[in-house]
Amino acid sequence: MVENLVIIGSGPAGYTAAIYASRARLKPLVFEGFQAGGLPGGQLMTTTDVENFPGFPNGILGPILMREMRNQAQRWGAQLITDDVVQVDFNNYPFTISSEGLEVKTYAVIICTGATAKRLGIKGEETFWNNGISACAVCDGASPLFRAAEVAVVGGGDSAAEEALYLTKYASMVHLIVRRDRLRASKTMQDRLLKHPQIKVHWNCVPLSAHGDEVLCYLQVQDTLTEGLFELPVSGLFYAIGHVPNTQLFQGQLLLDSTGYIQTNGKSTATNIPGIWAAGDVQDHRYRQAITAAGTGCMAALEAEHWLAERSLVSILPTT
Ligand SMILES: Cc1cc2nc3c(=O)[nH]c(=O)nc-3n(C[C@H](O)[C@H](O)[C@H](O)COP(=O)(O)OP(=O)(O)OC[C@H]3O[C@@H](n4cnc5c(N)ncnc54)[C@H](O)[C@@H]3O)c2cc1C
Numbered sequence: 001m002v003e004n005l006v007i008i009g010s011g012p013a014g015y016t017a018a019i020y021a022s023r024a025r026l027k028p029l030v031f032e033g034f035q036a037g038g039l040p041g042g043q044l045m046t047t048t049d050v051e052n053f054p055g056f057p058n059g060i061l062g063p064i065l066m067r068e069m070r071n072q073a074q075r076w077g078a079q080l081i082t083d084d085v086v087q088v089d090f091n092n093y094p095f096t097i098s099s100e101g102l103e104v105k106t107y108a109v110i111i112c113t114g115a116t117a118k119r120l121g122i123k124g125e126e127t128f129w130n131n132g133i134s135a136c137a138v139c140d141g142a143s144p145l146f147r148a149a150e151v152a153v154v155g156g157g158d159s160a161a162e163e164a165l166y167l168t169k170y171a172s173m174v175h176l177i178v179r180r181d182r183l184r185a186s187k188t189m190q191d192r193l194l195k196h197p198q199i200k201v202h203w204n205c206v207p208l209s210a211h212g213d214e215v216l217c218y219l220q221v222q223d224t225l226t227e228g229l230f231e232l233p234v235s236g237l238f239y240a241i242g243h244v245p246n247t248q249l250f251q252g253q254l255l256l257d258s259t260g261y262i263q264t265n266g267k268s269t270a271t272n273i274p275g276i277w278a279a280g281d282v283q284d285h286r287y288r289q290a291i292t293a294a295g296t297g298c299m300a301a302l303e304a305e306h307w308l309a310e311r312s313l314v315s316i317l318p319t320t
Pocket of ligand 1: 008009010011012013014031032033034035036037038039040041042043044046047049050051052053083084085086112113114115117135136139140246249279280281282288289290291293
């Protein structure tokens with residue numbers, strides 16, 4: 001038996017693709033993941049309030065939002081398998097997708113395996129994760145924790161510059177901690193950053209540990225030139241040191257960019273192999289939001305549905 005469509009991943013992209021594909025009566029098979037590349041349900045399973053997903057004026061807890069997306073996909077007939085995909089064969093058609101216990105053939109695949117924010121692993125990181133430490137200013141910057149408070153951003157690239165500038169909308173002062181004596185950010189971003197009265201750059205510095213009681217109160221920071229230590233009193237620490245896309249499985253099988261993200265074709269979610277689409281953070285190093293992941297999941301499902309129909313490959317569920 002050959003499946004119509006296999007979806008790999010169960011974050012906002014995967015479940016949205018599953019909702020659209022199952023409503024199109026494709027009966028998609030979803031490998032939700034288990035341990036690889038995060039949790040089943042994706043990155044929002046690791047957060048508390050999501051305040052920017054439309055439809056929830058009072059916010060919604062990340063795990064509840066994901067549970068509801070899962071329920072919606074299941075209600076429309078998506079088949080959910082809580083297992084990691086460990087191998088794929090995209091060189092032969094139909095494609096083969098394997099987990100530890102299952103091997104399936106499929107006419108089409110949507111990859112939604114997300115990305116993982118890099119962390120520094122400093123002392124206190126686990127204690128204050130979601131309680132002062134975050135990897136997303138756009139997601140968490142407006143939290144009451146950071147209003148009119150001093151916060152820190154770690155990183156030296158464009159993302160760090162963007163996060164720092166974004167945080168000036170809420171924080172009274174943003175400390176940018178830069179490991180070297182220069183920034184990798186573009187000239188324009190550097191100009192905006194260095195001129196900003198609410199941003200102070202700490203060159204040649206790294207945070208070593210996070211301290212507080214119930215919430216973050218200060219960081220211990222080291223000057224890498226003098227090796228001297230100082231305390232930075234901040235309520236927030238934002239990592240902007242990059243993400244790793246969960247694409248190890250697809251290396252050598254699909255076109256990836258130089259940083260490992262799956263390359264999609266212009267405004268479409270199509271990859272370089274006909275019959276395979278990619279949605280969400282695994283193909284997006286720019287926006288990295290739940291709503292954009294869901295949006296591209298929808299696009300991928302609609303594109304897959306049309307592609308399968310044009311080739312008369314699809315076996316529609318019988319009406320019951
Ligand atoms: C702490 C935190 C807070 C955030 N807060 C917000 C917020 O408030 N608002 C917002 O819009 N965005 C927020 N984000 C960003 C948002 O979570 C991501 O943009 C979004 O989850 C991306 O969705 P995705 O479906 O592309 O991937 P992910 O959510 O990363 O999901 C990837 C999925 O792929 C699965 N997977 C990986 N490898 C395999 C494999 N080999 N086999 C099977 N499955 C696999 C994983 O199990 C997971 O289910 C936050 C992120 C973090 C980390």
